Amino acid sequence: SAVISQKPSRDICQRGTSLTIQCQVDSQVTMMFWYRQQPGQSLTLIATANQGSEATYESGFVIDKFPISRPNLTFSTLTVSNMSPEDSSIYLCSVESGATYEQYFGPGTRLTVT
Amino acid sequence: AQSVAQPEDQVNVAEGNPLTVKCTYSVSGNPYLFWYVQYPNRGLQFLLKYITGDNLVKGSYGFEAEFNKSQTSFHLKKPSALVSDSALYFCAVLPPRGSTLGRLYFGRGTQLTVWP
Numbered sequence: 001s002a003v004i005s006q007k008p009s010r011d012i013c014q015r016g017t018s019l020t021i022q023c024q025v026d027s028q029v030t031m032m033f034w035y036r037q038q039p040g041q042s043l044t045l046i047a048t049a050n051q052g053s054e055a056t057y058e059s060g061f062v063i064d065k066f067p068i069s070r071p072n073l074t075f076s077t078l079t080v081s082n083m084s085p086e087d088s089s090i091y092l093c094s095v096e097s098g099a100t101y102e103q104y105f106g107p108g109t110r111l112t113v114t
Numbered sequence: 115a116q117s118v119a120q121p122e123d124q125v126n127v128a129e130g131n132p133l134t135v136k137c138t139y140s141v142s143g144n145p146y147l148f149w150y151v152q153y154p155n156r157g158l159q160f161l162l163k164y165i166t167g168d169n170l171v172k173g174s175y176g177f178e179a180e181f182n183k184s185q186t187s188f189h190l191k192k193p194s195a196l197v198s199d200s201a202l203y204f205c206a207v208l209p210p211r212g213s214t215l216g217r218l219y220f221g222r223g224t225q226l227t228v229w230p
Contacts (some may be wrong), residue, residue: 018205042222092157101165101208103218105157
């Protein structure tokens with residue numbers, strides 16, 4: 001299994017500002033995923049981030065709003081730009097164990113936009 | 115289109131009783147199936163999976179799940195519930211390789227409450 005940490009664990013931000021969330025994995029992984037979990041709802045995939053290539057975004061999510069970096073095989077960042085209250089969510093990163101198909105999740109970043 | 119349904123938002127059971135959390139899916143091909151659990155203020159934890167083989171799979175904390183291909187279901191079960199099992203449970207499917215790699219589709223979650 002992989003151990004994943006995220007920073008910050010939570011934040012309260014003002015609308016119009018940006019927040020960068022960091023995701024660190026204790027082993028090298030090819031694919032990293034960013035999810036959003038809005039209050040009382042399921043997980044929605046934002047994008048898939050592979051090292052050395054641009055992230056692939058799901059329908060409804062765009063790079064200008066959610067830029068992602070993947071500088072190496074153990075680290076990724078997600079930025080939530082020009083935030084509005086509708087961006088208040090838990091943001092989770094995950095990685096896949098290619099051999100077992102299991103995905104491992106970070107503890108999440110709880111974002112509140114006021 | 116790929117989809118996962120968890121028809122119950124909430125399941126309540128008494129401690130010691132059996133529990134079932136339902137999941138059905140609509141995915142082309144033969145998907146891989148997963149259950150994850152989310153405790154308050156924590157990330158998702160892997161519980162169990164079905165890839166191939168025996169339709170009854172066993173996972174962490176005494177949970178098991180039964181894959182039924184004809185009914186496209188993957189219900190989560192436990193013979194005797196504990197209060198500590200109270201959490202949010204997510205069913206997820208991974209479409210066959212060749213489609214979007216690694217892309218998990220999640221159900222909306224079922225809140226399990228086990229009362230003493």
